[in-house]
Amino acid sequence: MSNCIVAQSGGPTAAINASLCGVIEAALMHPEIDTIYGALNGIAGVLEDHTLNLTELFAHKPESLQQLRYTPAMYLGSCRFKLPDYSKAAEPYEKIFSFFKEKSIGYFLYIGGNDSMDTVSKLSKYATEHHIDVKIIGIPKTIDNDLVETDHTPGFGSAAKYVATTMLEIAHDTYIYDLESVTIVEIMGRNAGWLTAASALARTTYSSAPDLIYLPETAFDVKQFIERIKTLQKSRKNIIVAVSEGIKDKEGNYVAASVSGTNDAFGHAKLSGVGKTLEYMLADQLGCKVRSVELSVLQRAAGHIGSNTDIQEAVAVGKAAVESAVRGLTGKMMAIRRLNVASYEVDIQPVDVGLVANHEKEVPKHYISASGDDVTSDFINYARPLIEGETPLTYKNGLPNYMDIQHLKNR
Amino acid sequence: MSNCIVAQSGGPTAAINASLCGVIEAALMHPEIDTIYGALNGIAGVLEDHTLNLTELFAHKPESLQQLRYTPAMYLGSCRFKLPDYSKAAEPYEKIFSFFKEKSIGYFLYIGGNDSMDTVSKLSKYATEHHIDVKIIGIPKTIDNDLVETDHTPGFGSAAKYVATTMLEIAHDTYIYDLESVTIVEIMGRNAGWLTAASALARTTYSSAPDLIYLPETAFDVKQFIERIKTLQKSRKNIIVAVSEGIKDKEGNYVAASVSGTNDAFGHAKLSGVGKTLEYMLADQLGCKVRSVELSVLQRAAGHIGSNTDIQEAVAVGKAAVESAVRGLTGKMMAIRRLNVASYEVDIQPVDVGLVANHEKEVPKHYISASGDDVTSDFINYARPLIEGETPLTYKNGLPNYMDIQHLKNR
Structure with missing residues (x-):
């Protein structure tokens, strides 16, 4: 005993x-x-x-x-x-x-x-x-x-259910306006993109959100990203992007850390997360509404x-x-x-x-699309039962x- | 017909x-x-x-x-x-x-x-x-x-239920660590603080969150705010603050750094960032962990x-x-x-x-505590049935x- x-x-x-x-x-x-x-x-x-x-x-x-x-x-x-x-x-x-x-x-x-x-x-x-x-x-x-x-x-399953549900609700929040927009949704994951990948579970017969998915497992190319957005804008008004907080460029530098600049009212330099970083960058490059949403701690305690x-x-x-x-x-x-x-x-x-x-178990290659900006149906089949x-x-x-x-x- | x-x-x-x-x-x-x-x-x-x-x-x-x-x-x-x-x-x-x-x-x-x-x-x-x-x-x-x-x-009731539920979950997310922390939760409301006030509905027998509530209806004083935090830190380790995106100082200037400066179709100033603004300021002033969470669009489409x-x-x-x-x-x-x-x-x-x-109907005086950093029980009685x-x-x-x-x- x-x-x-x-x-x-x-x-x-x-x-x-x-x-x-x-x-x-x-x-x-x-x-x-x-x-x-x-x-x-x-x-x-x-x-x-x-x-x-x-x-x-x-x-x-x-x-x-x-x-x-x-x-x-x-x-x-x-x-x-x-x-x-x-x-x-x-x-x-x-x-x-x-x-x-x-x-x-x-x-x-x-x-x-x-x-x-x-x-x-x-x-x-x-x-x-x-x-x-x-x-x-x-x-x-x-x-x-x-x-x-x-x-x-x-x-993971509960966080994934939160992320997918919230992503679907962001799609409902987005599609109501008859104007061009890009929404960046920042999701937790420093080195492994599982939770960001799970945002793909939000897709329904009527909603393609997220239209693009970027994981830390694939090197992030800013130029390619902007090109992809511009190409998608030819066929759809509202684009919703899911992005891991930990995405890095091909040199291995965090995208989040690479851009900052403006000072706030108190004179402090603004250190932006990857969502805000991409938002400001796109706002400069595109002539449309751009916003970002950071799911933050809500995704782990919901x-x-x-x-x-x-x-x-x-x-x-x-x-x-x-x-x-x-x-x-x-x-x-x-x-x-x-x-x-x-x-x-x-x-x-x-x-x-x-x-x-x-x-650390990263998202394996066969769960990531060849284009590097989406997940495969194998991933969906893996993740769906968990939510x-x-x-x-x-x-x-x-x-x-x-x-x-x-x-x-x-x- | x-x-x-x-x-x-x-x-x-x-x-x-x-x-x-x-x-x-x-x-x-x-x-x-x-x-x-x-x-x-x-x-x-x-x-x-x-x-x-x-x-x-x-x-x-x-x-x-x-x-x-x-x-x-x-x-x-x-x-x-x-x-x-x-x-x-x-x-x-x-x-x-x-x-x-x-x-x-x-x-x-x-x-x-x-x-x-x-x-x-x-x-x-x-x-x-x-x-x-x-x-x-x-x-x-x-x-x-x-x-x-x-x-x-x-x-309002559904958004208030989302805000209160999320605030309670942020409290659960916060109290687990045995270290001093301040968490700023930014809630929608440019001129009227109803939704931020509703975060008070999150309080339970075991959770005082939010410990402080700041509405646009009361002029925000940065010095007083820091003093209140320091006083509260003598009796509790974790402090959670609910703040309306639209809080202003006594001259009527938004506390949030004006990011874009642009106005929407109705001439409303576009605000973002009071949470981050206060986070950076507190991080300078206090020797503890400080973080901010922006509830963003999630609160209106959940x-x-x-x-x-x-x-x-x-x-x-x-x-x-x-x-x-x-x-x-x-x-x-x-x-x-x-x-x-x-x-x-x-x-x-x-x-x-x-x-x-x-x-615009602002939160009336009898729903705001005399100290200007909380709501009254009259407000709770008003708002509770709605969620x-x-x-x-x-x-x-x-x-x-x-x-x-x-x-x-x-x-």
Whole structure:
């Protein structure tokens, strides 16, 4: 009989609490597990002995677990902490495992992205080498969908549903005016363009938006871009462009950083995002209305438009992590494997977390059109099932009825 | 027996098609009305003989009307056309009424904001003075909620629900990090701060966001603003500020850096960037993380998070407009009157459109806190009922199943 501790890390998603929910539900069912602790603010909560007793908070409270499932961002808070190499600095490792010993922790489950998988990898190696019996499992999440060894990551589907829905609504907002216009929509993604690619899911029988899609995986050529816009303007009045925040030119320089200039009312130089950069550039080059929209943080925390496929998979991944830990596995990340493409079907399998940590999965070539400004139908077939289904979120006073996170404010 | 024509104008809302739906439903029921036409792109469609036959498109198609009801922005397209004074330029008036005569139009219904009510006012006066028997009625809509003579405007409730929901989600996105931060959220509203005020509806038992609210109705003092932030930072780590795009200093200058300097067709200054302006300023003054989020066009076309109270009222206002026109009224706007504040109850009454056109209803003093950086509980009591209820929107392929607007692209 031992205890279990779970923590969350990295950037928010609409599905990360669903995985927490899966962990709690599975751990509550397991006779091998006594108390379920939640470390606040990721591994920092372990280092600083900042925990919640999740057994007390959630046992016999199915309605609370239901509410948690649909609440965006981290119920346990997050951190951006990177563990040093233990050959160079063993202190945090000693601190973490002495805390685990003190709390009789047998299982540590860490929900996060790339950096969190690095933490899982380092801690599990340390434990194995030092013969410490703590099973350590990583649970993937990221809106960026950039983890290797998994078909996709929990959190991506919901962010993709937000991006596609918003893109369709921007199309409705655009087509109403009988005038030429170009709209640039800036979407998150520094090095991997998955979420920007997902904007293609917005296309319907009546809407071609986005008309152009630019990912960081393809070098961005400003001249070609303007030519493409001018060519498209011969056949359509309104052009909507989806662009990753991280697009780079062929020298590898960010497009966002390359143009700036004007000062604001307070005399500060304006550092523009890629959307504003392209907006100002096009406004100079074209004689039509140009605007830009930055989806910003809204795309990663929009629990009100979560994908039910994504949320329920996130729960399942959390549950599978507990099962794997109890079965004695360690140093694994739970991965989603697609069994069937035609009729969407997946299962969840453990993979070595060392294969995942510090790698980034870019959008592969066969998902990008030869022209470099669109995605292929293969990508659509890959991504469509991930945004399917709507969550049974409830509302109170006209607002989504999310879980109370007061404990994060009283630090 | 005569025909009816309806058009939409101004900026999009999530509720403007619900009013169109109300017009069509009521007109289809009325034996006095034969064919229902829709003019494309507002009054421009009348001037250019650009119409749809809505009777053909929607009679005996309840499922199409249901789909239209929850589709954001304008099914008929919009325009930003301002009619000249007819004493100075009678030509467009002659053109409009000769078109009406040719099409046997007895009723003209115009759905829009301030500028559209100006059109209704001018056309109805012209018709009366020239003894032309066309009944002309205005149907209000605007996310800005700035029309006088009505308790609130259709479209405001849905935009307010979007703003409040998004603000709550930004709070969830913010509280996860254990570090000091200031987040500026820029919300639409040039001269009236209703929508920014509505962000206060996001507050819950666990979230104080927005901690500060700045409306154009109160002169903005940069020094005071920084002092308020510094004072609040003594008691809370994360501060979230809601700010109207149109806030001005006590000399009346916009705080936002004027990016383009250009004006739109109505002479409104084009604003963008108060969020970024304040972000850069605070980043200089404070030693913490500062970020800004511009809600941009998303707040006016987010049909996926419409307020059901708003949408159903918008339908009712459209129906009431047809009833008034058939009863022989002209030169009126349909207004929403609040009958009961404690338990929300409204009715719909015609008011003289001349009282509405070219006036803007600002947020009154008793809705703004004495400190000038918050709203009062009276405002909350006023606004809360307007965001209540969720729409029964359906989805297809993971996307909101909106109405086909292909006809707007084939111009």
